[in-house]
Amino acid sequence: MATSYRIAEAAELLGVSDDTVRRWVDSGRLAARREGGAPAQVDGTDLARIAAELHEAPEPGTTRGSSARNRLTGIVTGVLRDTVMAQVEIQAGPFRVVSLMSREAADELGLEVGVRAVATVKATQVSVDVP
Numbered sequence: 001m002a003t004s005y006r007i008a009e010a011a012e013l014l015g016v017s018d019d020t021v022r023r024w025v026d027s028g029r030l031a032a033r034r035e036g037g038a039p040a041q042v043d044g045t046d047l048a049r050i051a052a053e054l055h056e057a058p059e060p061g062t063t064r065g066s067s068a069r070n071r072l073t074g075i076v077t078g079v080l081r082d083t084v085m086a087q088v089e090i091q092a093g094p095f096r097v098v099s100l101m102s103r104e105a106a107d108e109l110g111l112e113v114g115v116r117a118v119a120t121v122k123a124t125q126v127s128v129d130v131p
Helices: 007-014 018-027 044-054 103-109
Strands: 004-006 041-043 071-081 085-092 095-102 116-122 125-129
Touching: 004 007, 004 044, 007 018, 007 044, 007 071, 041 044, 044 071, 044 085, 071 095, 071 103, 085 103, 085 116, 095 103, 095 116, 095 125, 103 125
Parallel strands: none
Antiparallel strands: 004 041, 071 085, 071 116, 085 095, 116 125
C-alpha cells in the first residue's frame, strides 16, 4: 500500500508553505493525484525524493533550530535492511537523522521510503516512532 499525503501534510514535512507545494505540483516538480472530489494527494516516495533534495546538512558547528523535546518529525528517505539490522534515514526539516535499529523493529513499524516518522533523540541514541 503506497503512502500519500495531503498538500498541507506534505508542506509541513518539507518545512515549506502549502502554496509552495501547490506551485511544485502545478509545475510538475512534484506529482499529485486527485480522486473524485477528494483533496490532492502527494505520493510519499516522491515527497521523500524532494525532501532529500531540499535540505543539505548544515555546516559543522552551526544549528538551524532546536527541538524543544528532542522529537523530530519527518519523512523516511532511505531504509537499508540486512538479516539482523536496519539503517533508517529521516529528513526532518533541514535535519537528516540516521538510526540503526533491529530489522524486526523497522519491519514492525512499517518503515519504508515515504512514510512519516518521528525521531526521538536522547544522548547518542535515536529512537523512531510512527505517529
